[in-house]
Amino acid sequence: MNGKTSDSSSPSPDVWFNWNAIRVAADRPVPEPPYPGTFFDETLRDGLQAPNIRNPSLEQKLKLVDHMVRSGVTSADLGFPGSDPAALRTCVEIARHILHSSHPLSQGYAGRTHPSDINAICEIAQQVGVPVDAYVFIGVSPIRQYVEDWDVRLIQRHIRESAAECRRGGAEFVLVLEDAVRCTPDVLGHVFDVAIDTGVRRVTLCDTVGAALPSGVESLLHWSHQYFRDRGHRVGFEWHGHNDRGLALANSLAALAHGCERVHGTILGIGERAGNASLDQLMVNSHLDEHGHYDLKALREYSDYAASVLGVEIPQNYPALGRDVFKTSAGVHASAILKAHEKGNVLVKDAVYSSVPASHLGREQEVLIDEASGANNVKYWLTVNGYDSDNAAFVKQVLDKAKSGRGPLTDEQIRQIIANAE
Incomplete structure (x- = not known):
């Protein structure tokens, strides 16, 4: 050359x-x-x-x-x-x-x-x-x-x-x-x-x-x-x-x-x-x-x-698109999301603990229930799934099960706990 x-x-x-x-x-x-x-x-x-x-x-x-x-x-x-x-x-x-x-x-x-x-x-x-x-x-x-x-x-x-x-x-x-x-x-x-x-x-x-x-x-x-x-x-x-x-x-x-x-x-x-x-x-x-x-x-x-x-795996915490980016188990976060949910404004609920609106991507804010969770986590789940969120027995038994386990409870597990409490 x-x-x-x-x-x-x-x-x-x-x-x-x-x-x-x-x-x-x-x-x-x-x-x-x-x-x-x-x-x-x-x-x-x-x-x-x-x-x-x-x-x-x-x-x-x-x-x-x-x-x-x-x-x-x-x-x-x-x-x-x-x-x-x-x-x-x-x-x-x-x-x-x-x-x-x-x-x-x-x-x-x-x-x-x-x-x-x-x-x-x-x-x-x-x-x-x-x-x-x-x-x-x-x-x-x-x-x-x-x-x-x-x-x-x-x-x-x-x-x-x-x-x-x-x-x-x-x-x-x-x-x-x-x-x-x-x-x-x-x-x-x-x-x-x-x-x-x-x-x-x-x-x-x-x-x-x-x-x-x-x-x-x-x-x-x-x-x-x-x-x-x-x-x-x-x-x-x-x-x-x-x-x-x-x-x-x-x-x-x-x-x-x-x-x-x-x-x-x-x-x-x-x-x-x-x-x-x-x-x-x-x-x-x-x-x-x-x-x-x-x-x-x-x-x-x-x-x-x-x-x-x-052949690419999307990391769980990948911004906007990861599996877990709209999930939280912290009690203080769950409390704010629950209050926003009760106000009936999807954008407020999306924004209170996220800068990326989950709804823009066809997703929702997800509140998990695990050993780090508090009562508001359970109340949020009960609210969005059509149960009585003021039922203290439901809240206690779900939390007790979560505190004794490792990792978040699945929806099926929570429903079974509630069925046994009724």
Whole structure:
């Protein structure tokens, strides 16, 4: 490969660069309007790269697409057609399914800056007769350049050639900058210059190894917005984040707040290493903050189906979607939920001890009865199940049984205790 660095034995200090160390001016303008962005579902591309993920069949992929659309996803990366002929055939079938189902889903497909990858993406557009976005990625950070023996001139050349290839093939070129979070302003400036020269309209900034802090996201986006603004070139930014430091959700929300038009994620945060930003958590947060409208009941169905076909177990305490996230056995919590229930307002009941309304996801607040419970736990159960909550004998016997056992009583056990007490 041409364009090797002059000294491959000793890296420059730039290989350790990270935008977390940059602080932008305190009087920086806030993008208007705030939170304009939508979400880009990477489940069928980046999500499937995880070693623990089961590769779904074509039929299952089509059902996953249906679930995406029902939950409110409007754009997605649907595969890597250049990886082999079978992958291309699968992507073509997905594109046909979207067309024939009249799904309002903007189609993206991933590829390297290799002509064969780009041609495969363009072939989807040509065979199916639909517009497609070519998400063409290339590593730009100094550490990637050092390891790969690349330089900026080589990167610029590949971007120019890829943009031209997309134009010839009829695909929209989206420039994807891998490891942008660890790319110096100097290198980014050279990359942005060639993006301007080739008329690029969309740029994806990637936190490929999950190295960013929210402050680094803010600094990178502010600097990047300003670079294009100063040169009079309108470009839409996208954000692609990973979760290696457990910050993918926070970083993605920061990217939205600072003007990204699309933010990428995968269902349940699946992906290589620690995974990607969790698409479902992004959608829940956006919906609750009224920055977008999503069908959270359909999202729950999407996550359940994805878990089953991809071989993923949803943790019991997983935000919004876990089995136990709307359950409590603490007496003080049960008392508040009981009082809220008696007021007859579902939203109040949902909110008194939860920031995520269970009803939005087709669930209810659940009060368990175990060794940590008090009388109000039993009274709540009796109330919602149509029994006399003032019956002291019922309350005492259920509590006695709970205190002597391990783990919460089941509904069947409680009914049996009440039957024996009557």
